[in-house]
Each structure stands twice: as structure tokens, then as C-alpha cells.
Amino acid sequence: MIVTRKKAPQTIQELAERYKKLIIVGCSECAAVCQTGGSEQVKEMATLLGNGREILATISIESPCDKRISARDFRRLEKELEGADALVALTCGSGVQAIAEVTGKKVIAALDTDFLGMVERLGRFYERCSHCGHCILNDTAEICPVTLCPRGLRNGPCENIHGTRCDVNNDRDCVWHTIYERLSSRGEAERFAAYHEPPDWSTCRSPREEIWERK
Amino acid sequence: METMNYIPSVHSRENLAALLRKAGAAKLLLIGEYGTLTPLTLINEIKTQFKGRVFLELIAANKNRDLITSYVLSAASAGFDGVVIASGNFSASGPMARPVYDLDPSQMLSMISALKKEGLLPASFTIAARSAVGNGAIAARARYLLAHGAEYLAVSEQPGDEFKDKTMRIESL
The missing domain is CATH 3.40.50.2300 (Response regulator)
Incomplete structure (x- = not known):
């Protein structure tokens, strides 16, 4: 929404x-x-x-x-x-x-x-997707670090993590900590080492369009 | 474990001279990018006054990949002995600027390691990566960095036994 x-x-x-x-x-x-x-x-x-x-x-x-x-x-x-x-x-x-x-x-x-918000209930809307066009949710336990990390890091926590906390939003856990915990609880911790290439901005610069070809 | 004496920011040449005097007989300096003067313009003065090795703290913040490439090649060409890759402080100049994070530290590491493999960086040029100290996600990422081109982790706390041999300790000057 x-x-x-x-x-x-x-x-x-x-x-x-x-x-x-x-x-x-x-x-x-x-x-x-x-x-x-x-x-x-x-x-x-x-x-x-x-x-x-x-x-x-x-x-x-x-x-x-x-x-x-x-x-x-x-x-x-x-x-x-x-x-x-x-x-x-x-x-x-x-x-x-x-x-x-x-x-x-x-x-x-x-x-x-x-x-683009996820609705919890009326008056509680949360950004969960940045519609970046390069979705890595299948490697990140369905948690989007591009959106939930203030730096949008695609590959693990940065050096500024304090224990489990984010240095920017220090009232919250680092999203990469949360991802690691969820992957580990599922026995999928090896996915944490998956490497995500930087987005190719030649294919996702604004304005984006999708045009279906007629069959 | 080697110690890096850290100068996070340089704001004037007088400021630099004072810091270098303070560094004295230190063996390794890490120069950060948080000052008003970029370390790339200061390396000649540093090398004249300081006899040890000098690393650049290359931060991802507010640079795109083109600029990061330019910085690391310039750093090696200018005489830096290595880089410490870091994501950098968030919006160091204040909350109004749009933060830019085109590459994260793992992506920077991949790019800089490739430059070294291609011979565009000297073989002696050291690649290190900043890391937090801890278990779980932090340790898993540290393992990743060491397995993918980082010769050392640069940490500001006491590292765990697993990483001791591959760690450089950052200490404020």
C-alpha cells in the first residue's frame, strides 16, 4: 500500500x-x-x-x-x-x-x-520494501536489509553494530543480526554468506517502466 | 597483533603536523576521511614526517563505486601502503544530506581485491576491513571478509581468539 x-x-x-x-x-x-x-x-x-x-x-x-x-x-x-x-x-x-x-x-x-507500506493495523504502517528491483529476500529470511538497514547494506552487518544494536537507529536491533538469528533458527545459517552484487543501475534508473509485448 | 594509530580527521596542515608529532615512533598510521582535508592530498607530508606505514580508511559512505575505484587507485599511487575498508559513519556532515551507500564493505572488498588481482594495485598494498567484535552475525561476517580478500580485520576492541592472528587493533592517537 x-x-x-x-x-x-x-x-x-x-x-x-x-x-x-x-x-x-x-x-x-x-x-x-x-x-x-x-x-x-x-x-x-x-x-x-x-x-x-x-x-x-x-x-x-x-x-x-x-x-x-x-x-x-x-x-x-x-x-x-x-x-x-x-x-x-x-x-x-x-x-x-x-x-x-x-x-x-x-x-x-x-x-x-x-x-510502500506494510499495514499492521490502521495508523500502523511500516516500510518493508524499497522496490529496488533486485530482490534478495530469498537469502535473507524474508527480511529486506535494503529497506531496514539505514545504509541499505546487502551483505551483512557493518562495523558500527553495537552488540546487536544498529548504530543509527539505536533503539532497534541491526537487521543483519535479526536475519542471522532467523536463518540460524531454521538451520540455514550458511545463507548468511551469500554474496549479493551491487545493483546494476544501468537497468534500474528512473523512470522505470514495464511494457508487456503483445503475443 | 599489530596496532594502528588512528587519525579519524585532519582539518588543517598544522593539525596534521601536531598529530604526526604525537604519533612519534608508531609503526602504522590509519588516516580517516572525516576531516575537511582529504587524506589523498596529505600523504606526501605524512610520508615526510612519519617513517612507518600509512593506511587509508576508505569509507563507503557518500561515494559511488566510480569514486571508490578512483580513491583506492589514487591512494596506492600516492603512496598509501594499504586500505581499511569501512562503511563509515552515517551522514557525518549532518542529517540533511542524502546518504549514499552505492557499495557495502563486502562489495568494496570484492572490487578492490579484483583490482589487486588485475595488477592495478601493488602486490604489497594491504587490504583490511573494519569489523565489530562479537558473536553470531558479527563473527560470521568477519569470517566472510577474511575468506574473500581481506588480509586483516581492523577492530577497535579486543578480538576473540578465532581472529587474533588476522587482526589489527585500532587505537585512537
């Missing part, structure tokens, strides 16, 4: 200052779970920006980052879109850009996009 955070209300007001007719767009998937872009937050945004402006429509899209779904849902708002000066998107950055491409309109990003 994409974890997002609300920008400050004052920032949104400043960004929307010159636009008089707005459409507020929410996301009923990730941003709804984060309570940053669900229907409640869409209403709050309409209230925040309604003073002195016209809110032409509010809409919650199932996956605004999916251009097919955005295009389908915006078809129902053709008239409002025509009259709108700008849209305010309570979505992740992909959603903002998909909406801009689909509508051709100015879109104000009302959220900051933080990370």
Missing part, C-alpha cells in the same frame, strides 16, 4: 489561491486506508477550500493511479471538468500525475507520498 501524508492546510490554501472553481478528488484505496484521501478527507478539503471558491464536484476514485479507472470515472463529470480551474488530488504522486494526464487539467497535489 502507498502511504501518504497530508500537506499542511495552509500550504493547500496557498496552492489553490488563484483557482476559483475546483473539483476535489479522493482515492478510495491506499489514501482512504491512510485516512488522507478517503471520503471524509474529501469532505474536509471541500470545507477548507469552499470559502470564497466554488467546489464543482467531489469524487472518490477506486484507484486514481490507474488511468483506465480515472478516465472512466471522470466521464461522469465532463461538464464539471469543463468548468473547473483546477483539481485537488488527495492521492499519491502517481494518482496526481494520472489525473493530470487523463483530464488535461491543473492538479494540486494535496498529499506527500511517503513509502
